[in-house]
Amino acid sequence: MARLLRAATWGLFPWRGYCSRGTKGFVEALKAVVGTPYVSTAAAVRAQHGQDESVHRCQPPDAVVWPQNVDQVSQVAALCYSQGVPIIPFGTGTGIEGGVCAVQGGVCINLTHMDRILELNAKDFSVVVEPGVTRKTLNAYLRDSGLWFPVDPGADASLCGMAATGASGTNAVRYGTMKDNVLNLEVVLPDGRLLHTAGRGFWPEVPHHVVGGSSWALRGHWCPLPALVSLTWPALSLVPEFLDDVMMDACNRHGKLNCSVAPTLFLEFHGSGQALAEQVQQAEEIALHNGASHFSWAKEAEARSQLWAARHNAWYAMLALRPGSKGYSTDVCVPISRLPEIVVQTKEDLKASGLTGAIVGHVGDGNFHCILLVDPDDAEELRRVKAFAEQLGRRALALHGTCTGEHGIGLGKRQLLQEEVGAVGIETMRQLKATLDPRGLMNPGKVL
């Protein structure tokens, strides 16, 4: 590493701002760290890394690197730090808050080549993975162990990206979010030093900083994995998903299903034998007593998978309603006691707005999304979509909720964050970020 740091500080030009054409030596230094095939400055590659699935405009990085291990990440960070170059992490690009946009340029670190599962500790319900492992890959690996990684935001995101946004998803109310399921991180600090957030309990600060904040390089996720064997769960306190009529219609079309086009609550029960039957019966009674038109359930694995696949593809099912459009997802979360009123009000707002949108929600913990369709080239429609999202965010705040249940703040919700946490909150967040990232190089321009 000493050799490369010397290379980095010897005769290299600052990346941007100081000297826009002095980049060649810097790129050579990046190649010396990760190998020539793993650095690209091609326009198409940079464009692909400057955008996620949101409507946020593409802002490409100046270069993309694919490190193969933690040591290389550390060296790339040290190199960038020495030259004042921003660094932006990249997992699968499935985020929807513009988190990967390189608003000040810099080096995008694509972590997908770091995709090994390093250690499975079945007795401890934990696993050590590299950051580029996706949740589906992890679960495929775990299948025979009787274990399962429960955090499921819909997309097959990388675990590093899920940690960065604090992903939640369908199983959150039962199994918790990333915050609850990440036991430990190995973090590369901006200057390249490695921080091990070992142990538990007394190390509350840094993991959560980096989970919810600006960190981008992590190898060791220790994820507690609930065993799938002999579980019996409290009825009605798990995995409830709500899809409104528009969303059910979209899912029917996209997933070739034949469900009723009506607001629908999906409930998944985990258990066996008598206990399971009791839960289902209780749920049916409660549903019908509360005015449900009917209650049906799928026991066979195949039928269940089909239903959940439809739910998981809700984002794409919506996009398919109007080909060429982009999706814009709101992400409010309110105390569950306030959920019915805000859903009803939002449904009315949707109708009044004339926008194409549907509601889908992990309603067990009060988090729901309005997925709106927008033509990103139609400035007027984009303005109306943003105004709708902002109005919904403010309504959630008024109900003591939050503007972001699981997608993070990214680029689009910085104003709402200010309203949510107030001046002292923002100031404190800024101070903490500056402490960990004194030169402001870690994914700058996001959140704060």
Place this chain on the structure above:
Amino acid sequence: MARLLRAATWGLFPWRGYCSRGTKGFVEALKAVVGTPYVSTAAAVRAQHGQDESVHRCQPPDAVVWPQNVDQVSQVAALCYSQGVPIIPFGTGTGIEGGVCAVQGGVCINLTHMDRILELNAKDFSVVVEPGVTRKTLNAYLRDSGLWFPVDPGADASLCGMAATGASGTNAVRYGTMKDNVLNLEVVLPDGRLLHTAGRGFWPEVPHHVVGGSSWALRGHWCPLPALVSLTWPALSLVPEFLDDVMMDACNRHGKLNCSVAPTLFLEFHGSGQALAEQVQQAEEIALHNGASHFSWAKEAEARSQLWAARHNAWYAMLALRPGSKGYSTDVCVPISRLPEIVVQTKEDLKASGLTGAIVGHVGDGNFHCILLVDPDDAEELRRVKAFAEQLGRRALALHGTCTGEHGIGLGKRQLLQEEVGAVGIETMRQLKATLDPRGLMNPGKVL
């Protein structure tokens, strides 16, 4: 508040260091904030507040104040900040890591007068409390609501103290620790500003800073409360407590019980009807298959309460074995797969050491305590106890565990913390602490 800040900066002497006799004006200013009856500089009162239940030597504060509300806490903080006076929070004094020792003097803020339960949101499983509410008081209040606050460290500690140490306890494996159960905090920053850690998900930094760190003033705990109604839990993944033979003997004597004097695993099952019976049967089969001498169980509330009361009084039961002695509790936590080996080894070490000690553990999450008896005036015995605790801490670290499962670092485990998190870890923690507490006045001399 402006008035009092003026009073504080007008003609007052710094508290310590600069002028040891210029304190009268400062005490008057404290009285102007909280009222004359709620400030004391009496030696006996100060001594009572300079010590918890540990062997750490009493280090009294210079004054004790009892604020009645958040505004008064804020004003006391601003006053101390303006004069460079340390502040130390005080709940029930039941800690065992010396967290309340005023190692640099200063003002002790006793929060027990702030003991109101402000808001119960039964539908949201949350409650808003002032910091001086104890866990038993909260549960007595909740009894009729069908809800329950599960974090139970043994002592009837204040919720603010439990938040400060990140308390865990008997129910942690099933319901989580304080970190999982505190939704929100209202925090008084060192200069008196109020920070609301509202919302969820994107506010990971500050609550955990203050929960595990140096904070001392909080009003709003939002605690998710698992409903007691219609719960069925996975067998064997809940509330398992281990007591060794010495501890069982002590509990028998202290609690007037007649349990076998043998290493014993307590299991509590939550459920009803058929599911409960199935779980108990499974547990019995597993226990006997693994060499248990016998398996017995208590169903009636009274018998269960008696058993748990014995467990809750383990600390006092141990002290009663040798009147006049103090307790010294270790607090390691290891991955559960390594628990058997470390418990067996520790038991052998205990015998070899000649010390009086017993093992009790929340073994579901790998956390166990060795409660050792020590005469604090016997320097040689104290030295041997500390050496034993340090050896055990190092053994836990070697097994990828931690030196502190739930008691916090306080005064006695600073060296072990360094070994656990390394130089980069300690440096980062120091930087984060300094960011939130730039003048180093928040309970100085602890942890770092």
